[in-house]
Amino acid sequence: MSVLQVDGIHTYYGESHILHGVSLRVGAGEMVALLGRNGAGKTTMIRSIVGFTPSREGRIVFEGDEIQRWPAYRIARRGVALVPQGRRIFAPLSVRENLLLGARADGWTLERVFGLFPPLRERAEQAGGTLSGGEQQMLALGRALLTNGRMLLLDEPSEGLAPLIVREIGRILQALKGERLSVLLVEQNYHLALRVADRVYVMNKGQIVYEGTPASLEADEDVKRRYLGVA
Amino acid sequence: MSFVPDFFGQALNGLSYGVLLFLLSVGLTLIFGMLDVVNLAHGSFYMLGAYAGLATIAVTGNYWLAMLVAPVAVGGIGALLERACLRPLYRRSPLDQVLLTFGFIYLFEDLVKWIWGGRIRSIPPPEAFSGSVQFFGATVPSYRLFVIVFGLVMAVALWLLIERTRLGAIIRAGVFDAEMTAGVGVNIDLVFTGVFAFGAALGGLSGVIAGPIQSASPPMGAGILIPALIVVVVGGLGSLKGSLVGSLIIGQAETFGKAWLPGASMVIIYVVMALVVLLRPQGLFGRALK
Ligand SMILES: Nc1ncnc2c1ncn2[C@@H]1O[C@H](COP(=O)(O)OP(=O)(O)OP(=O)(O)O)[C@@H](O)[C@H]1O
Numbered sequence: 001m002s003v004l005q006v007d008g009i010h011t012y013y014g015e016s017h018i019l020h021g022v023s024l025r026v027g028a029g030e031m032v033a034l035l036g037r038n039g040a041g042k043t044t045m046i047r048s049i050v051g052f053t054p055s056r057e058g059r060i061v062f063e064g065d066e067i068q069r070w071p072a073y074r075i076a077r078r079g080v081a082l083v084p085q086g087r088r089i090f091a092p093l094s095v096r097e098n099l100l101l102g103a104r105a106d107g108w109t110l111e112r113v114f115g116l117f118p119p120l121r122e123r124a125e126q127a128g129g130t131l132s133g134g135e136q137q138m139l140a141l142g143r144a145l146l147t148n149g150r151m152l153l154l155d156e157p158s159e160g161l162a163p164l165i166v167r168e169i170g171r172i173l174q175a176l177k178g179e180r181l182s183v184l185l186v187e188q189n190y191h192l193a194l195r196v197a198d199r200v201y202v203m204n205k206g207q208i209v210y211e212g213t214p215a216s217l218e219a220d221e222d223v224k225r226r227y228l229g230v231a
Numbered sequence: 232m233s234f235v236p237d238f239f240g241q242a243l244n245g246l247s248y249g250v251l252l253f254l255l256s257v258g259l260t261l262i263f264g265m266l267d268v269v270n271l272a273h274g275s276f277y278m279l280g281a282y283a284g285l286a287t288i289a290v291t292g293n294y295w296l297a298m299l300v301a302p303v304a305v306g307g308i309g310a311l312l313e314r315a316c317l318r319p320l321y322r323r324s325p326l327d328q329v330l331l332t333f334g335f336i337y338l339f340e341d342l343v344k345w346i347w348g349g350r351i352r353s354i355p356p357p358e359a360f361s362g363s364v365q366f367f368g369a370t371v372p373s374y375r376l377f378v379i380v381f382g383l384v385m386a387v388a389l390w391l392l393i394e395r396t397r398l399g400a401i402i403r404a405g406v407f408d409a410e411m412t413a414g415v416g417v418n419i420d421l422v423f424t425g426v427f428a429f430g431a432a433l434g435g436l437s438g439v440i441a442g443p444i445q446s447a448s449p450p451m452g453a454g455i456l457i458p459a460l461i462v463v464v465v466g467g468l469g470s471l472k473g474s475l476v477g478s479l480i481i482g483q484a485e486t487f488g489k490a491w492l493p494g495a496s497m498v499i500i501y502v503v504m505a506l507v508v509l510l511r512p513q514g515l516f517g518r519a520l521k
């Protein structure tokens with residue numbers, strides 16, 4: 001059964017038509033990667049799901065509820081957690097305040113997040129804006145986990161990070177797969193995405209142009225060259 | 232009058248005026264910072280507060296009750312204004328917001344003229360602070376000292392609220408990135424209305440407190456709008472600290488300007504603003520402009 005089902009959505013920024021009937025689904029406990037070049041529409045897809053830029057047509061079903069007209073805060077409370085592109089840490093808030101702002105229910109607790117990301121414990125009282133890029137990514141992930149959503153949307157978690165930290169992110173994503181969490185992962189880092197994903201979608205110019213497994217995409221030189229720029 | 236007492240008396244006048252500006256500009260700066268709305272009618276909350284106070288005193292004779300009723304009444308008006316009129320404008324151009332809120336200045340002014348008439352009405356200070364005290368040779372109305380102490384206590388209370396509570400964290404997050412605040416599950420629309428109403432209530436409080444110093448008159452709201460806007464520019468958008476420091480600076484600048492360069496006091500506050508904007512475009516405590 002799908003946790004998230006997106007059905008033919010059309011999304012616009014003002015008059016510019018960005019998503020042209022995009023559909024995808026994420027099953028329970030699945031990690032699905034969404035790949036595509038710069039400007040393909042991946043972030044717009046995420047923004048449509050979380051209600052930041054609602055789609056004008058189509059349906060988005062989360063655990064049986066049609067959420068495409070809901071305000072963003074209700075979608076978040078319903079169980080969709082977001083790690084946005086660029087991290088969007090609340091710079092003036094302390095690390096602790098960032099983490100607790102949307103904290104709900106049980107499962108992930110502050111202690112568990114500190115256990116997963118020890119640097120956050122050390123910097124708990126520091127302003128979020130003073131953290132390094134890697135620490136901010138941990139904070140964005142910790143903030144999302146603490147909302148205790150059952151669906152996690154990750155928009156380019158490795159963007160702008162040093163290779164060592166990217167590997168660390170990969171390790172954490174692997175660990176999250178063990179949790180009862182469904183994940184939609186947007187990545188430019190094609191190798192990272194293929195290593196952790198169960199299934200893969202490729203997007204181009206606001207449409208899904210490929211759907212398959214990491215192994216089948218790995219073998220498809222044509223798709224990789226045309227839509228991902230991987231030789 | 233000799234120089235020292237005169238100077239000291241003016242400084243206290245400036246401080247009490249600064250405190251009034253602070254209470255008014257807190258709401259203005261938070262609303263600006265969080266909602267990206269230029270609410271030109273914010274000065275009207277100050278005027279409405281003074282009249283709500285006047286009405287309460289007329290009925291009950293109790294100044295302290297007026298200090299309670301005015302912010303509640305004006306906060307309610309603010310909540311209604313936000314829900315009914317401003318909300319549909321958030322996605323519109325700043326020009327639309329300016330035109331609408333500018334219109335409300337006249338609407339509120341005429342409403343008050345219609346109910347209370349256009350003449351200046353004085354509000355007597357509360358019994359306990361009706362006298363005056365000697366301070367370094369200056370005679371200072373004790374009510375002004377009350378205003379100064381009250382304002383500073385309010386500043387500390389607001390600082391604690393905004394920096395040390397969960398509600399404050401939500402407000403700071405909303406000022407920084409409203410969309411992402413909603414993205415973690417905060418009902419940001421409710422926070423917007425709450426902050427708007429709270430800002431209006433503080434403006435109303437500022438108006439009652441101003442009553443015994445400046446009297447109440449319909450144009451007082453439009454009159455204080457410019458200094459309050461300048462405070463926001465000088466202090467920095469969305470910053471409580473900026474609002475306090477900016478208010479104290481502008482309060483002194485305008486008061487000393489009036490005393491020493493009569494006729495040019497407004498020019499002085501514009502000069503202060505121009506200097507700050509040249510040196511720090513984001514204001515003294517504002518975030519760097521994006
Ligand atoms: N706020 C906006 N207003 C107008 N157009 C936008 C806006 N944001 C994005 N776009 C356009 O929408 C298209 C899709 O952008 P989107 O951010 O979804 O791409 P993306 O796949 O996430 O790219 P990247 O990998 O660079 O993050 C692009 O052509 C972009 O220029």
Ligand SMILES: [Mg+2]
Nearest residue numbers: 042043044085
């Ligand atoms: Mg993107």
